Amino acid sequence: xxxxxxxxxxxxxxxxxxxRYKYLYLLLIPLAVYYIIxxxxxxxxIVLAFKSFDYSKGIIGSPWNNFQNFRDxxxxxxxxxxxxxxxxISLGRLVIEFPIPIILALLFDEIxxxxxxxxxxxxxxxxxxxxxxxxxGIIITLLGNNxxxxxxxxxxxxxxxxxxxxxxxxxxxxxVSNIWKEAGWSTIIYLAAISGINPELYExxxxxxxxxxxxxxVITLPAIKNTVVILLLLAxxxxxxxGFDQIFNLYNPAVYxxxxxxxxxxxxxxxTDATGFGFxxxxxxxxxxxxxxxxxxxxxxxxxLGNEGVF
Amino acid sequence: MKKRYDIPDIIIEIILGLxxxxxxxxxYQTVIQSFGETAxxxxxxxxIPHTFNLSAYKYLISEGKAVRGLFVSLFVTCTGTFVNMFxxxxxxxxxxxxxxxxxxxxxxxxxFTMYFSGGLIPLFLTIQKLGLQNNLFVMILxxxxxxxxxxxxxxxxxxxxxxxxxxxxxxxxxxxxILFRIILPISLPILAAIALFYAVDRWNEWWFGMLFLNDxxxxxxxxxxxxxxxxxxxxxxxxxxxxxxxxxxxxxxxDSIKSAIIVISAVPIMIVYPSLQxxxxxxxxxxxxxx
Numbered sequence: 345x346x347x348x349x350x351x352x353x354x355x356x357x358x359x360x361x362x363x364r365y366k367y368l369y370l371l372l373i374p375l376a377v378y379y380i381i382x383x384x385x386x387x388x389x390i391v392l393a394f395k396s397f398d399y400s401k402g403i404i405g406s407p408w409n410n411f412q413n414f415r416d417x418x419x420x421x422x423x424x425x426x427x428x429x430x431x432x433i434s435l436g437r438l439v440i441e442f443p444i445p446i447i448l449a450l451l452f453d454e455i456x457x458x459x460x461x462x463x464x465x466x467x468x469x470x471x472x473x474x475x476x477x478x479x480x481g482i483i484i485t486l487l488g489n490n491x492x493x494x495x496x497x498x499x500x501x502x503x504x505x506x507x508x509x510x511x512x513x514x515x516x517x518x519x520v521s522n523i524w525k526e527a528g529w530s531t532i533i534y535l536a537a538i539s540g541i542n543p544e545l546y547e548x549x550x551x552x553x554x555x556x557x558x559x560x561x562v563i564t565l566p567a568i569k570n571t572v573v574i575l576l577l578l579a580x581x582x583x584x585x586x587g588f589d590q591i592f593n594l595y596n597p598a599v600y601x602x603x604x605x606x607x608x609x610x611x612x613x614x615x616t617d618a619t620g621f622g623f624x625x626x627x628x629x630x631x632x633x634x635x636x637x638x639x640x641x642x643x644x645x646x647x648x649l650g651n652e653g654v655f
Numbered sequence: 656m657k658k659r660y661d662i663p664d665i666i667i668e669i670i671l672g673l674x675x676x677x678x679x680x681x682x683y684q685t686v687i688q689s690f691g692e693t694a695x696x697x698x699x700x701x702x703i704p705h706t707f708n709l710s711a712y713k714y715l716i717s718e719g720k721a722v723r724g725l726f727v728s729l730f731v732t733c734t735g736t737f738v739n740m741f742x743x744x745x746x747x748x749x750x751x752x753x754x755x756x757x758x759x760x761x762x763x764x765x766x767f768t769m770y771f772s773g774g775l776i777p778l779f780l781t782i783q784k785l786g787l788q789n790n791l792f793v794m795i796l797x798x799x800x801x802x803x804x805x806x807x808x809x810x811x812x813x814x815x816x817x818x819x820x821x822x823x824x825x826x827x828x829x830x831x832x833i834l835f836r837i838i839l840p841i842s843l844p845i846l847a848a849i850a851l852f853y854a855v856d857r858w859n860e861w862w863f864g865m866l867f868l869n870d871x872x873x874x875x876x877x878x879x880x881x882x883x884x885x886x887x888x889x890x891x892x893x894x895x896x897x898x899x900x901x902x903x904x905x906x907x908x909x910d911s912i913k914s915a916i917i918v919i920s921a922v923p924i925m926i927v928y929p930s931l932q933x934x935x936x937x938x939x940x941x942x943x944x945x946x
């Protein structure tokens with residue numbers, strides 16, 4: 345702070361401190377209003393998980409119901425299906441989707457001096473900026489009854505397929521289409537880590553006669569290890585989110601059994617099936633709790649490993 | 656390092672090239688299809704376009720929904736990005752002052768919201784209480800601040816040397832004047848990057864619109880498209896809604912209309928894409944910020 349402040353009378357009283365910083369507090373008002381209204385007020389609404397929601401009485405007036413919502417949720421087979429699907433889809437994403445950007449980054453690094461490199465990168469990154477509504481529109485058109493995939497199959501004399509209607513193939517579609525959308529974008533962070541490697545390391549390896557595969561294993565991979573660990577922890581922390589936007593815009597009742605996740609289950613139980621807001625709040629609340637534990641745990645582990653934490 | 660082409664280079668280029676083709680093909684196919692033939696329900700496969708038919712676009716213009724959606728989306732994107740930038744830059748500047756009493760508490764309270772949220776239903780009831788139904792601001796206010804972008808901007812402002820502000824302080828300028836006269840002008844690169852990312856987010860916004868806009872006249876382009884996808888796929892199930900659309904669309908291939916809406920929704924992103932690309936590395940940092 346600038347020195348003359350110390351001469352101001354009463355600078356250590358509450359009023360004095362407030363007066364000194366009043367403009368900064370003024371600048372904080374929009375932020376405070378946003379976080380209080382849209383993040384902290386809804387947290388109070390969680391009490392609905394312990395109440396029978398009555399629309400006319402509101403959140404405060406609705407009667408407590410002695411954990412009836414929780415009993416309802418636990419005895420609801422749809423909830424367990426959604427819970428299981430969320431875990432399966434998230435694990436699938438960890439195993440299938442997570443390594444792809446790392447492999448892509450290593451491939452890109454190998455040809456970084458070639459002119460096509462940038463063109464490929466431009467193409468791979470583009471889908472990240474489109475919404476799942478647009479992408480699902482494209483996917484449904486391509487795979488639909490009259491889509492090009494089925495027309496090609498018909499041309500070859502094969503029966504029409506229905507990827508969108510079959511639970512197992514739909515899961516595959518979820519993984520593939522998410523790779524399509526996000527792999528290129530995720531590659532950038534690994535490329536940034538690779539670009540920070542000291543080129544002298546490679547030169548020294550060249551002198552020692554290392555081939556490109558040895559250089560990759562000994563220099564490049566260890567250099568991006570920290571980035572991989574952080575992103576892996578972040579992915580584990582987000583395991584309760586199976587990817588709502590994607591699934592909500594692609595799925596249909598025929599594939600609920602394999603692709604209904606907690607978020608879509610909450611949405612439908614509240615707005616389509618009208619199971620009751622108390623019920624939906626309870627499912628959402630339990631999801632938030634597990635989510636919090638996972639994220640907090642991931643953050644702690646990252647710190648133990650000597651990183652600055654996930655956030 | 657070596658410059659000559661060797662076999663592994665070529666193999667890698669071929670692999671990446673094929674992947675790029677696979678990645679690009681759906682977009683290419685969609686554009687082709689939007690100019691497709693008007694031959695009822697059946698169409699020929701077109702790997703290479705052999706028709707250039709604008710009837711899908713003409714239909715969309717005459718029907719009006721997509722055009723109205725385009726204007727709604729433009730309004731939400733412009734207004735929304737302005738609100739985003741106002742709240743984010745003002746708050747980030749205040750939070751970048753380490754000596755501000757209460758700063759750590761506020762920062763922790765903000766970061767806590769990344770770990771824990773009230774969930775869908777409490778948020779739904781809160782917004783409903785505010786009376787934002789059928790109001791376009793429902794797609795702007797609940798997403799007024801993105802915590803990742805806020806912390807990124809806070810870190811950027813925090814790294815600006817204090818000496819930049821000292822002379823203005825001696826002249827008696829207050830913090831608000833300093834923010835607008837000194838800090839923002841020297842932070843233009845990061846402001847441009849974050850504004851672009853915000854604008855893309857607002858353009859792609861549909862969730863709050865779907866929850867709170869009952870009046871389909873207020874639908875942004877994304878929701879018009881969503882409606883078209885669900886309704887036109889109903890067409891194949893011979894539902895009444897589908898039949899109605901089929902009679903309205905007459906001879907136009909329904910997939911052409913859908914593709915045309917997709918193209919219209921994607922064009923603005925394609926326009927800003929080159930500028931976005933400049934900020935890729937900054938943007939990806941937003942996904943992995945250390946606060």
